[in-house]
Amino acid sequence: MSQDHFSLLGIACQFDIDQSLLNANHRRLQQVVHPDKFVAAPPAQRLYAVNQMALINEAWQILKDPVTRAEYLLQLSGWQKPGDEQTIRDPGLLMEQLELRETLADIEQAPDPQLQLDKFSAQLAQLTLSQIQLLKELFEYNATPEKIYTAIIRLKFFTRLKHDVNRLEEKLEDLW
């Protein structure tokens, strides 16, 4: 099947998607394609079901996450990801990352870490939300792939930072 992920899941091919339609369609497809519906079917049909379900689940996984969805859209437009994504050329972005990381590192030593962490977490959620909004606009106004990609990198960084926030939260909770 050479269908793209959007049409496979029956939603419009754009960044600003209807999440609930995506999830509802995914559910509907699972109801007809899941291998459990084919336990007594001929082996050919069982195999086909497993493969199709795997394809659909993977497409859903990519589309439901704004980072992977944005990257997938760039890829669809024929744009090639630069080789080493580690290098960030934007000094402003670099500074912001360093500062946020330092703040997070300090929280662990702070006298009231849980409170500080909650605050930081809320700030990060706000940043993430507005970055997704920015991506939405960039796609809408057909910004250059390079511009979009830079925005994706920032969002990716926030996602990773969120991961570290969760880790610290776990650590703090384990102390009780």
Place this chain on the structure above:
Amino acid sequence: MALMQIVEPGQTQAPHQRQIAIGIDLGTTNSLVAVMRSGKVEVLADRNENTLFPSVVAYQSKERIIVGESARFNAASDPANTIVSVKRLMGKGAHDIDALEHSLPYHFKLKDNVPAIQTNAGLLTPTEVSADILRYLQTVADARLADNIEGAVITVPAYFDDAQRQATKDAARLAGISVLRLLNEPTAAAVAYGLDSGEEGIHAIYDLGGGTFDISILRFNRGVFEVLSTGGDASLGGDDMDQVISDWLIKELSISIDDNPALMRHILNLSRGAKETLSDTDEVSIHICLQGESYGQRTLSREKFENLIEPLVLKTLKACKRALRDAKLDDEPIRDIVMVGGSTRIPLVRKKVGELFGQPPLVSIDPDQVVAIGAARQADLLIGNQPDSDVLLLDVCPLSLGIETMGGLVEKIISRNTQIPVAKAQEFTTYKDGQGAMLIHVVQGERELVSDCRSLANFTLRGIPPMVAGAAKVKVTYQIDADGLLTVSALEVNSGVQSSIEVKPSYGLSEDQMIEMIQSSFTNANDDLEKRNLTEQKVEARRLIIAIDSAIQADGDLLDNKQRVALEQTLEALREVSQTDNLKNIRQAIEELDKASQLFAAKRMNNSVSKALIGQQVDNLSESTNAE
């Protein structure tokens, strides 16, 4: 939906013949088997009306293999030949052997690169021991059920990794049981409770059994069970509680248990009894006396008991919190907590779990039976006895799967809690000029270093044509099926060179070893393998004929005339040959029909996929029109 129901037998056969499929809870401490009959689940009992069979196998000799309650009596006198808690050994690899030898009363030796136990009946792998338990459960079921058992749903802890799932499936195959699906235990428990009441919302399944602890957070919504997160500890349970009581007794009474495994086993048994009694009473007196010799007596109060086990209970609560966080519930409330496993009868456990979740847990179904009951329901559904049901159990993969990259680091390919089945591909490249081969090392776990993860399999992609470093494009694909079992393949994109492996992990039995083991188990049982094969193939042929027949009835118009005639001819060929006793011909005709029906299968699937989506888009359109 009706379109896809190809499991109902077609008009050519007896139309409403019900199929029998059983649910098996293959537990660490106890195992159960249940079946659904006329809308009700029945937990099956043996001749002595027992339904809970200790997962214990005593190997007295090659001819005398005892399973269940009577085997447990053997444990105190002959621990080395009495295998208990074999589930803990499932999927262990060669590198685990020293640790096992140290902590268990068995003598281990490698067999086919798997730690196997030296017994009076020979050297046995955990898979073979489990197969003996499964065989026993099958005889219990056979004695109670008049009909032929078509297949089974077997439950596994959500925590089980790929190696353990594969080992479980292999055990079933050795026992001659056809596995419809491996089902996560917590999902089975939710089925036992949730589907009847039909309540939607978030469910937490707290499963503290004899040997494992699992916490799972599930969402039930519009007939779909979705596993949001799982967590737990594969070696924490009632056995550990017995152990802390034993340790306390041994210390209190200054007993020396060195070189006396029988005494140790005896004290553990007494401890278990005391633990069970304390669920209903405030204190219990324990008198240690073996073979006429008395080792002393102590009274254990419930308070002291609770002090002893509290660290274990707190460990489970910590895992609960982690699972809740992983589930990313935001502010969605937990609708209820399902209690599973004998250890949830302990008042302290119920109290602490209730406190953590802020509500009393559900305990109305016997916590020992709840998993088997859910498995039996699911087995009945999968075998096709409830064609109108929308219920679908969706699972996630419990642990991340990755690949080793430069410097011993793990690159994750499928993250944990991804819905399965799933396939994911990632591209890698060579790091040396002219590099002709690439080693693919498959690992499982959450950590970043390969050395901290579990190694599942190794294979090498060879024949990469000479290129400069970084020019080759090796696409590695991980595919997980509905049972959570993994297949990995690698393809060099420019040249088309490829290689793949079904991850029969480090532990792995090859197909040949498997056939050999099945064969040897039959020589033991004086059965005739040839005859069994023939029967199996005939059943398979019948199934296939029915399935394709009814598929043609329903969707034959998806094929053009030529395709349809060709398919029907292959079908007729199988029908004819399946009347004979020629095993080879039947097998060949089955393969041919399967091959001939591939195109048809694809067409039917695509047809129903687009129907499902068209329906949704129309629905949605009318909704939005209404809104405007």
